[in-house]
Amino acid sequence: MTERATDQVSEPAAGPGPGRGAGAGGGSDAPGDPVAAGSGAAGPASAAGAAALLNEAMSKSGLLWVEVDGDRTWPAWHVWDDGAALVVSGPGEQPLPWLPPEVRLILRSKDTGGRLLTVRAHVHVLEPGTPEWERATGLLRASRLNSVDDSLTRWAAECTVTALVPFDSPLESPGAYAAHDHRQPPARTAATTTAWRPWHWGGRGEEKAARKRARDELKAARRAAKERAKLRKKRQRRGARRRGR
Structure with missing residues (x-):
C-alpha cells in the first residue's frame, strides 16, 4: 500500500483498569512505556507495542466498523494486508457510503466481541488495473465467501475497492476508552413484511x-x-x- 500503519501508530495512555492487558486475542499488552494519547511522543518500544496490538486486532477479526462524520457507523468485512484494511463495496457486496479522505476505524476483540481499538485511517480508493488493485482483489476474492460469479470482472465494473490505512496514535485502546457507550440507532432499511407475513401455527x-x-x-x-x-x-x-x- 502507499502507507505503512505499523511504522506510524504509537500507543496511547493506558493505566490500570479492566481493559489493561486485554489484547485482541485476550493476551497481554505488548511491552512499552505509556504515553499520552495522541501526543505522538511514543518511543520505539511503545510504538512497536501499539503496532503489534493493531496487527493482532486486524488479523484475528475480519470485521471492523467505519465511523464517518455526519453519518452512522458502518460494519465492514476486510482483509488486513501490509498495514491496510482492504474492503470491497457496491452491488452484490457490502454497502458502504462515500468515504471522506479520513475516517475512524473501530476494532473489536475476537474473544469478547467488545471494542478494543479506535484508530484514524486514510482512505485510498484503488483503481482497477493497477498493481495495488490486482493485489487487493486477489486477497479479497480468496476471503470472499459464497462467490458464484467472476468477482474480479464485476468488482472492476460495478464495485469499489478501498484501502483503509491507519495512522497516528490510537484514539482508544485498553485502559483509555471514551466515557460514552457508542450506542447507535438502528439503521434505516426498506425491508418490510406488510406485503407477505410468514404463517404461524395458531396465528x-x-x-x-x-x-x-x-x-x-x-x-x-x-x-x-x-x-x-x-x-x-x-x-x-x-x-x-x-x-x-
Whole structure:
C-alpha cells in the first residue's frame, strides 16, 4: 500500500483498569512505556507495542466498523494486508457510503466481541488495473465467501475497492476508552413484511389476542342475554300471579 500503519501508530495512555492487558486475542499488552494519547511522543518500544496490538486486532477479526462524520457507523468485512484494511463495496457486496479522505476505524476483540481499538485511517480508493488493485482483489476474492460469479470482472465494473490505512496514535485502546457507550440507532432499511407475513401455527400474537377479545365479548353478550331473559321470566311470573288474584 502507499502507507505503512505499523511504522506510524504509537500507543496511547493506558493505566490500570479492566481493559489493561486485554489484547485482541485476550493476551497481554505488548511491552512499552505509556504515553499520552495522541501526543505522538511514543518511543520505539511503545510504538512497536501499539503496532503489534493493531496487527493482532486486524488479523484475528475480519470485521471492523467505519465511523464517518455526519453519518452512522458502518460494519465492514476486510482483509488486513501490509498495514491496510482492504474492503470491497457496491452491488452484490457490502454497502458502504462515500468515504471522506479520513475516517475512524473501530476494532473489536475476537474473544469478547467488545471494542478494543479506535484508530484514524486514510482512505485510498484503488483503481482497477493497477498493481495495488490486482493485489487487493486477489486477497479479497480468496476471503470472499459464497462467490458464484467472476468477482474480479464485476468488482472492476460495478464495485469499489478501498484501502483503509491507519495512522497516528490510537484514539482508544485498553485502559483509555471514551466515557460514552457508542450506542447507535438502528439503521434505516426498506425491508418490510406488510406485503407477505410468514404463517404461524395458531396465528400471530396480536391475532390470538384479537380472537380472545372477540370470544370474551361474545361470552359477555351471551351472559347478558341470559340475565335479561331471566328478568323477563320473573316479571312474567309476577304479572301472572297478580292477575290470578
